[in-house]
Amino acid sequence: MSTSPLVGVVMGSRSDYKVMKAAVTVLQEFGVPCEARVVSAHRTPDLLMEYAATAETRGLRVIVAGAGGAAHLPGMLAAKTVVPVLGVPVPATMLQGTDSLLSIVQMPKGVPVGTLAIGEAGAMNAGLLAVAILATTDDALREKLKAWRAARTAAVLAESLEDEA
């Protein structure tokens, strides 16, 4: 597998990393080269455009984008690149991520963003979905993903409730 990043994990603020690191962690677990950067739709709009415009030529195959509040980042990236964008709503305001979820999921037709759950589950699943997308053209990665799923299944089947109070 290439060592230059295949997945770009971007977020609107450093403060989003506590949620978005779940995407990075799972990508690292699968050995998928990735990069993590802060790219803000409203504070660094020129960087956002440059990031999206160069994503394909830099070799990125998937972009995972997390943001809180009125979360324009995933949609704006998707507007500027055909690299698939997976959006993660980050709970950052009084609306606890429902604002971001609706901002991300309600893309007008023609420019899709794959929208995940709010928070850490969404970030981890975005990482896993990026792995699954890359696995469509990478047999070894597909086998790793199957083994990862099988291990989780085995762990549940081995559980007992006998020690529960």
Ligand code: RP5
């Ligand atoms: C959004 O505003 C970011 O994605 C973050 O979730 C939220 C708060 O950002 P900070 O004020 O913590 O930088 O743009």
